[in-house]
């Protein structure tokens with residue numbers, strides 16, 4: 128935070144998992160935790176800072192408030208959704224240090240996965256799916272659900288976007304995109320409860336120059352890019368920052384390449400999986416950039432994309448890897464957690480500097496003598 | 502006969518018409534309030550009466566009114582919650598159908614206190630004919646000068662509109678109701694902000710139950726002190742109870758909150774006891790969302806005291822051995838009833854009515870229903886009972902609105918008090934299809950541990 132904002136906006140001090148942080152008044156607990164970064168940041172499946180009104184629904188971000196504020200230090204009776212709870216001076220928040228939170232979160236993850244098809248092997252989102260990450264980080268190894276999973280009829284919602292309702296977690300983000308970015312929302316949530324679904328009601332095509340952003344905000348593979356459908360697994364592609372002079376949008380994108388070929392174009396994402404902001408504005412991109420500009424010559428390449436730890440791409444040792452802050456020692460008051468195994472020591476893949484390769488990596492690169500020696 | 506304040510005139514022939522209602526003393530409270538009281542005095546009177554919300558949570562009404570934000574130049578709204586969709590609860594229906602002007606009268610007085618110039622009744626869509634009754638009453642009231650501009654020269658304007666719901670229990674949750682009233686999907690809002698600050702169309706709003714608003718009429722007419730004399734402790738005034746299930750005289754009763762549960766069930770003035778040869782097994786005293794109680798904990802509290810029909814006494818013992826007044830839907834189960842089947846049917850209701858916004862409720866309600874169906878139909882396992890317990894535990898308190906809790910509590914209470922019946926179902930899958938577990942020990946006097954007595 129710059130000193131300017133400190134002077135103009137009053138700030139609030141609180142602690143999250145024993146780490147103090149100072150944020151502008153009105154910040155949510157989740158955003159305060161994001162400011163600290165690392166493991167003390169609750170996972171968020173429905174909140175999206177660039178979409179007004181989002182959040183509060185998935186309940187993955189629940190935290191315990193051990194003290195409401197300095198003025199009223201009583202604990203809050205229930206766990207609260209950190210994405211929709213405003214910080215208070217002297218608030219004491221417990222996330223990974225709360226057993227209640229861990230228990231509730233494991234429950235939420237189980238609920239979210241209850242009816243999920245787990246068709247990751249054929250899902251284009253695999254590798255950059257927030258539900259996969261969530262399941263991996265906070266879930267249990269097995270399910271206790273013994274019933275047939277809920278499925279939905281496939282539905283065509285136009286030439287660019289594939290809807291797989293069966294995978295949807297009803298985060299509502301796509302409806303906020305349609306409300307806030309396009310001139311007319313033609314889809315929404317129909318029906319209610321466990322039979323609620325995202326749909327266009329009378330099978331109407333979603334046709335709007337910003338509709339493609341729904342794909343970027345969808346945390347799972349419910350909305351995917353038809354022009355990229357089954358073309359490649361994301362971890363075999365190479366993300367490159369690029370831009371073009373676009374009359375409609377910011378034109379700042381990530382190209383997902385295999386060799387010279389551009390397989391997919393997306394907006395740039397930050398470490399929370401959200402669309403990056405450029406000059407203070409969310410970097411949403413238009414459908415022309417996303418779906419029609421599929422030649423490298425359409426773009427000015429800037430270099431390897433920043434890759435968050437939330438992407439399997441991060442396992443590829445690209446130069447742009449954004450390492451999360453290591454918070455555990457601080458949370459644990461100096462005691463270091465015991466590492467059972469460092470995956471980086473045993474994985475062959477990590478011996479190759481992928482970003483040094485001219486194109487995308489192929490099996491040959493890993494079998495080369497250089498890789499073996501490294 | 503106990504004192505009746507709401508339904509005393511409900512059976513006067515023609516009371517649904519304005520002329521008869523007025524002749525019987527109707528609209529006096531509006532006259533009194535508008536002519537001799539300031540809005541704050543009305544609120545103060547309601548505060549003093551001790552009136553608590555009749556919609557389920559029992560929140561003190563006067564205090565709720567006091568919380569209403571009053572920024573300059575912003576309209577305020579009174580919205581009456583007539584969505585009444587809780588299984589077992591049908592008291593508002595009775596009041597609106599038989600004595601509609603009482604609600605309209607209460608609304609005008611309440612609107613005056615709150616400064617609401619446009620007040621709404623959000624009525625359950627299935628109550629088609631009642632919406633028409635209310636609209637007639639509103640028209641009559643308007644024709645006689647009780648609604649409209651500058652009512653009787655007081656400078657106060659008020660209009661009332663009836664809005665029909667489209668068949669969703671969740672639209673009874675106050676913020677879902679407001680969304681629906683605004684023409685949107687009936688999803689509960691995330692609170693804060695509370696309706697008292699940002700309600701209908703972003704303006705300060707009070708949402709009150711039909712019965713709560715109707716009770717304002719006797720409070721203003723008789724005075725808060727008279728009203729507060731009825732009842733015990735913080736349960737003042739009269740309460741409408743809709744009684745149903747295995748009783749001789751199901752129906753809507755107005756009780757003053759001084760009688761015991763036993764008297765309510767067995768006296769001829771009220772439920773008239775159970776059918777001959779049947780024994781009391783269990784009861785849900787406050788509508789489907791509140792915990793079920795076995796007979797022994799229903800008539801006496803765990804401490805051995807007589808359980809009364811009051812907010813405090815019904816809740817005595819917390820969830821471990823008590824229940825809640827809730828919305829006054831009193832469901833009696835005799836020894837021919839099956840608690841497993843009953844719990845299943847409630848779980849099915851909540852699965853169907855969940856709005857689906859938050860994952861624990863959306864997914865958990867369906868899961869519980871499926872497991873309960875398995876147990877009921879003889880396909881259950883003993884581990885399913887613990888699983889159910891764990892699921893309800895993970896829903897409760899972790900959702901946006903109380904529907905999640907309302908879905909979890911009945912399951913929790915059924916397992917807490919009737920675990921042996923669930924186990925019997927699992928262990929006797931064939932037998933459970935043809936006969937009921939019956940009464941077992943649920944009606945036996947309860948053992949009171951010394952620690953509780955002390």
Ligand SMILES: Cc1cc2nc3c(=O)[nH]c(=O)nc-3n(C[C@H](O)[C@H](O)[C@H](O)COP(=O)(O)O)c2cc1C
Pocket residue numbers: 553554555556557558559560562565582583584585586587670671672673674675676708709710711713714902903904907
């Ligand atoms: C799922 C759900 C359904 C509800 N349904 C009703 C209803 O049908 N009628 C009602 O008066 N209150 C209902 N409530 C309670 C309302 O949210 C609200 O608390 C009440 O209308 C407040 O009025 P009161 O203070 O007069 O009781 C419901 C609450 C929930 C969570």
Ligand code: SF4
Pocket residue numbers: 294295296297298299300301302325341344345346347349350
């Ligand atoms: S389709 Fe995707 S973005 Fe839309 S509600 Fe479902 S999971 Fe969320």
Ligand code: SF4
Pocket residue numbers: 671688689854855856857858859860862863900901902903904905906
């Ligand atoms: S608890 Fe259930 S009904 Fe309430 S908001 Fe969540 S999903 Fe909807």
Ligand code: FES
Pocket residue numbers: 170171172173174182183184185186187188189208209210211
């Ligand atoms: S991210 Fe907070 S509830 Fe979904």
